[in-house]
Amino acid sequence: MFCSCLGKQAPYSENDSQEDPSEGFGPSKLGVRTTVDEPLSASQAIEVLQAGNRRFVQGDAKAGGFDQRARRALASRGQRPVATVIGCADSRCPVEQLFDARPGDIFVLRTAGNTCTHAEGSMVGSVEYSVAVLETKMILVLGHTGCGAIMGATKLFLERSAQKYIEATCQKDAQETTDQSTEGSESDKSRSTLLGLLDALVPVAEQACVSLERAAALRRSQRTP
Known part of the structure; x- marks a missing residue:
């Protein structure tokens, strides 16, 4: 669900679609990753993540712009993230920013120590959901210094x-x-x-x-x- 203070919006239309307008975020037919896009392979996903991290490190982030059309596309067409990332809950390690990602780009799970210590519960269940339903091919465990x-x-x-x-x-x-x-x-x-x-x-x-x-x-x- 997406919150907006812009009042009532028109439903998403096929006329709003465009082919991969955001270079570096992974191929997207509607300008954002939705279920109309094909899942990326693990090698493709890691390339997208590496490219985003390079933009973040170089101070050349591009993920700031996220307009009404993109929000409507995600709300009506669902999500097709490029990868699943298990990160630490540390407030200094925001996963989306580290990979210069937009809503819909990465399926993010965060917990202290970026670990799944038991083969049960919401963390493991969420990973299974991302693989079985969202069809992510890459699961990245992201640690950090000073954890x-x-x-x-x-x-x-x-x-x-x-x-x-x-x-x-x-x-x-x-x-x-x-x-x-x-x-x-x-x-x-x-x-x-x-x-x-x-x-x-x-x-x-x-x-x-x-x-x-x-x-x-x-x-x-x-x-x-």
């Missing part, structure tokens, strides 16, 4: 490795009392939810640690005469 979720999970992983996590948990349990206010209970619940998220990301940090160690060993072996 708080990954850093928190890495810290938790390291603490567990050194047995500090168990000691800290025992000390915390010993200090807790059963007489807690409602406000305190809600605060503990929030902390438990965050801890649960970080706990689920620990295997990601562990895998990254193993991969980095292997990469470092490979580099050392290549330097050995």
Whole structure:
């Protein structure tokens, strides 16, 4: 659904169509990606994303213009995004802007740490929808530097490795009392939810640690005469 303050608009007409007027956003018969367009292959999709990211980096973004005709086309003809992108919920990493994309160009899913930690729920279901219904051929997982979720999970992983996590948990349990206010209970619940998220990301940090160690060993072996 699209909101507008422009009053009642005329329905979309075939006379409004035009062939690929926005170079760099992927082929579109109506000026925006809709179901009348064919799905792009994975290689085509990555080219579109790379081109958009280059425009963003160079300060030459073109996605600002989005007129009534484009909104009507998306509302009446549905969406055919070029790719599905799983990004981090970090407010500094807006996926559409990073790829200089318009509404309808990318099917975006965002969560802390840009991960699907369980094979269930809305994230995985949304990915399945994008593949089965929207026919996206490219699923891109977009990470970023300084990710708080990954850093928190890495810290938790390291603490567990050194047995500090168990000691800290025992000390915390010993200090807790059963007489807690409602406000305190809600605060503990929030902390438990965050801890649960970080706990689920620990295997990601562990895998990254193993991969980095292997990469470092490979580099050392290549330097050995």
